[in-house]
Amino acid sequence: MRFRVPGPRRVAETLREFARRRPVEAAEYIETHRDEWEALVEESPETAADVLEAIDEESAAGLLTDLEFHDAGEVLDEMSAESAADVLEELNPATAADLIEEMTADQAADLIGALEEDEREAVLASLEPGPAAEIAALLQYAPDSAGGLMTTEVASLPTGLTAGEAIEALRRLHGEFGNNLYYVYVTDYTQKLAGVVSFRDLVFARPGAGLDEVMIAEPYSVHTDTDREELAELIDRHNLLAIPVVNTEGRLVGMVTVGEAMRAVQAEATEDITQMVGAGAEESVYTPILRSVRRRLPWLLVNLVIGVLIAIALGPFEKIIANTPKLAVLMPMVALLGGNSGAQSLAVIIRAMALGDLPRGRAMRAVRREFLVGITNAAALTLLAGVTGGLFARDLRVGIVMGFAVGLNLIVAGAAGAGIPVILRRLGLDPALASNIFLTLVTDIVGFAGFLFTAQLLL
């Protein structure tokens, strides 16, 4: 395979795709084509990071240590903390520490937070005192708080300057901050956040104007403890490019960029996928197995209890099951249809809540809508399910029972699927929390017991 297609960016993209699809061959290719690899690192460290994430850790570690320290740091900055940690665990702690010192402090802190416990201690001990202190300060913040997400590379200027002086100061800061120079924050003599000035407003201001005239006073800001969801909502609602982070004394300590908020929003939005079924919000494909099990097991125990409840509910019907065992054979169909249609209603409501599309005042209307969807589904499927059940059992009465039970369960499922997250939210809980498990409780009881109860009445 050859990569010499026109333009360095095309080369980078091709190599990236190659690594994603055929990691083993890609690693070998890179080892024998170092010039291409180094050009890629130079041209696009973020693409080099993607490549290292795709190939095995040992090869990745080898490629990283062969780079200039500074370049390796840039690539590590662009990798996800978990995969960067996996790669650095292949190296001895002193080498890992050397590479980490080349990273930006916030990315380094995330990476160190993702290391295994003993590896983390060893790496922290090997760091120079300066970076070690900076990283330790960042490590105290929760990863999904503003403190955990912020970069400390933030440009600030004192209130006393003029616009012209500020531009001169920024020309010097430009090299240092590079792409992080979104806004310039203005601080008073105690380092408290006083205002924000956009680069544009500075340029278009009268050079002699004071910074305090040009700046927007009391800008939107967050505290180091602010949750990522609240932070992202502020950035989104007010179309900000970054939001400043202050400590308890109101002093400027960092900023969270819109790009970082975008990743936080993505993590937050997808949290519901795992929350719905009782898997941990912070679980990933890198979580140690025992930690995953510890998170998930309590909800499986809830399922065990639900199973017992279902068994108790079905107890009274043992006689009719003994007489007509076909009923036991058919009853999963009723539970299945209710469970899935309820899950559809649940999913639409939870998604709307995650997107901020369902304010409290609108919730009842959404529940009503899903209830009507349930009735429509019932109207569409009652006859079909009845005919299917009747044909399967070769018994018209079983068909009638089946049609009735499926219709009932579809209607209940629509109301329950929509109602459960609304109730959870009213109770001040996460609307997604184990919602699918509660839903199954309803649709299984109605599905199994409703079917057998109707059978007892009609057969």
Add this chain to the structure above:
Amino acid sequence: MRFRVPGPRRVAETLREFARRRPVEAAEYIETHRDEWEALVEESPETAADVLEAIDEESAAGLLTDLEFHDAGEVLDEMSAESAADVLEELNPATAADLIEEMTADQAADLIGALEEDEREAVLASLEPGPAAEIAALLQYAPDSAGGLMTTEVASLPTGLTAGEAIEALRRLHGEFGNNLYYVYVTDYTQKLAGVVSFRDLVFARPGAGLDEVMIAEPYSVHTDTDREELAELIDRHNLLAIPVVNTEGRLVGMVTVGEAMRAVQAEATEDITQMVGAGAEESVYTPILRSVRRRLPWLLVNLVIGVLIAIALGPFEKIIANTPKLAVLMPMVALLGGNSGAQSLAVIIRAMALGDLPRGRAMRAVRREFLVGITNAAALTLLAGVTGGLFARDLRVGIVMGFAVGLNLIVAGAAGAGIPVILRRLGLDPALASNIFLTLVTDIVGFAGFLFTAQLLL
């Protein structure tokens, strides 16, 4: 209730919370306190938009038409397209058209796309020819394509200028573009995109330098047809604030900002929640009921077929059910535990894929991890489920059957939950697509039939 707390922003936040929690009272309050409402609109149109989204459409429509046209347009720009459409449907088409003309073209197009069919025709007919043409051009793009997401308010300058001339030109454009002036794109004489120049680089460049020296040539760009997922990935990976959109001839037609990409990412990330259970990706709490049903019904029919398959699989066990009906009473527990633990594995994998954390080369390791989680769950629950089943049936042998069947289903569930999205992705399909339905097929068959089969062997 009084809102005169210090600072206009605090007032805005309080009113916003009030509207979200008690929409009816909030609407009444605003109608009798117009000065506060108008101050809110002035201070923060995005917060005013939140208020209108929370209260009923009729009140919202009344409040909107009482504002100056220009202010109303700003508020509408900040509302979600669906709720803005709901509000404008309360007005006659001519009034609605007057308000829409005050909006930015891309927001107006989204709003008009969200109107009911006949309302849309009437509004389009009432628009002035200029805005009508611009909106019609935008309406031809799919809502989740770059064309559907872009703003046409993009600053571009011809290659021929010097940096100093460019700054002068931007000073004039500043008023027009306001906050949209992220980057300045450089176009050649045929309006083809030639480069991008950041405002900073322009300011720090030698005033006499040509734009083509200062700009970055061949910037990242997307085509009007590019999907929002690909677009958001580019913005995220390369830390862009906006990405230019070009048409088939390579001419610059707009740009998508990182804020817009953030909303797209959120919509994309939460899509999986609905996709997993066979509800439509584009469904929301505003979708007409019949359209929802049309989307969901095919998957419910798949469930019906799965129900028949289960019934067929259980057919051979009718005799043992007739002899020991307690088995039918207990079997839902086995299916339930497998279904939920499988859904946990499924959720973790799908989430990792949605976040881009699971490249193809890593997929098998993640499946193995979930398989091991399944084995660990089985080790933890086999005895407990066995004891529960045995006690419930007052029969040691039923307990043994239960324990064995639960353990088996938990192991199969881990592998199936992780394997299904990996297989779907290999097949080039959306890994979330109806994945939970396929999973239920596996865990129900293994749960119900596995339990009865073991019982037939052991009882």
